[in-house]
Amino acid sequence: MLEQLLKPILAPLFNQWPALNEYGWQIAAMTVVLIVWLLTVMFNWVTVRLIRHLSQKAPVWDELLLQSIRTPLRLLIWVIGLSLLLEIFSRNGMAVSVGAGTEVRRFGAILIIAWGVLRFINSAEAFFTQPERGRKQVDRTTADAVAKLLRLIVVILAGLTVLQSAGISISGILAFGGIGGIAVGFAAKDLLANFFGGLMVYLDRPFRVGDWVRSPDKEIEGTVEHIGWRLTRIRTFDQRPLYVPNATFASISVENPSRMRNRRIYEHVGVRYDDADKVKQIVDDVREMLKAHPEIDIHQTLIVHLNRFGPSSLDFMVYTFTKTTQWVKYHAIKQDVMLRIADIIFSHGAEFAFPTQTLHIAGTESGLEPNVLPEGVAELQGR
Template structure:
């Protein structure tokens, strides 16, 4: 009857209004509560609590609203005397999967950003390693979500995986060099022979500079002349990489030559140079710092001066090297000795006539 339909429609609208009102109130409470949680967790040194609350806030708010819409759909199906269709259940599962995916992806992105904040240094992690881990998790999560969605849509996963195996073999044969670069990038991320900012050089390749970016396929190195060099990652797996940025000390290794006339002063000069190196602040006293007479040269007494600097910075190293060389020169001069230079003595027999040319 008409009045019964009108009564049922009124009840439907009433229940829908109540559900919608409660959904809006719960969504507002959820949003406000998580906002307060974010403000509280921002004061902590942890990366995980505030990023989780910040990532969950929009997703959970939307989930509460969609829950209200889902209940209203149930009321509508009951009003038209239709049992819950399979399509409705499928849509609900897909929406739930997408909400979970959105929450996890947003959380990973916020975690990555939080590591770059200057006030968050509780966890030390290299930038390249962090990017690699985030990308790997995002790819794995996306693949899992896609397979789950396909399974919910009725697509055969086993057949898809079998086709993917054959297709992957064909792609691997066709893109051998690209895959080699990808695995080379994976090796760099796992072994970490260098990181962004390191100064490196490739042996026998005349490539030297500072690492600016480590990608999946190639690495960008900025040369001393500020020219970028793009190196395929596969090259790093077959060549020796020299990384001066990780040296513990820089070495000063100098051979100086004294005149043969200064042989009697040699021992005193060596002792004074040893004492000078022992009290120099720029020299690492935990390693060998010495001056030793090494050889009789063609025109000089060869003296080795060797030590290691504390600082590996190039400008500091050059200043320390200059100080030590100046100090050694002052010690030699103070003892009345002189540095030798290449000379040759001619032994002319007595009575040998000389002809003068006009």
């Protein structure tokens, strides 16, 4: 077939120089290489201009597809050319089997198509997980899970297609897989447990990449960096990587502070018993200060009340929530609130209480009756 296609093209050359008939297959091989090279140059020229034209518009599926399959298609041109060369060699007594060109063309096409689809999946995943103005960013964890599943499907289909093309019965492999799967399941039960644990993490989504998670059951706390099919990598706050098997998340409680709506300020402030007459006004002023604070969420619970009679202080409770959930900003707001509370207490002439003991000494040594207190009451104060 190839010789029939090239014969009209090379006929004028052979008619003009009859001596070239002895080198017919060499000339045919050189012609194939030249045609493949010209097709490659033309393909590059067309795709470069097409991509440049598409890049002027908003990135869409057609541009992603073209960028992904450009290199595989260029390689496919050379694979087809190689298969044609093998056919020429096999027909002219070279040490090449007769069906080598067909086999190279068939297996090469399967593998190159699979490679192009994998590149397209990777490009789509990278595109939809990159933040860009005017476009909603896809959740990174979901995109990673879908991309992994699609890549697995492509690899399995490509492998089965290659086996079928090689003459191996797929039905026999599937039957063997069903029987051997039981033995493999017992041998790799931990691996399967981690796999299904990762699947549950992807489906339930208790956390995603970038979240701060912690477990009250285990010493696990840090930022999620990667969720794999077997392990989840968490970066602890001292910058150490922590690798947690996914099966662990099926048996522990996981807290996700990254999803909290507010951060809480919960403190007890104590003033002296000598300032008992000023406590009500102090509490009222602190409550009004919190209501007027720009960083306090007044739509959440806000409590400022005298809470208890302590051993050496009158304690009032401050319970409120900040609008921000950022760790550093939260502490700055909390510091500002506590300094304002101190200013309110001092503005009323009151003072903070500290642990105090008052010791009443019987007056027997001073000549008084045992039940009569001495004029001086010794007061020992200590922090």
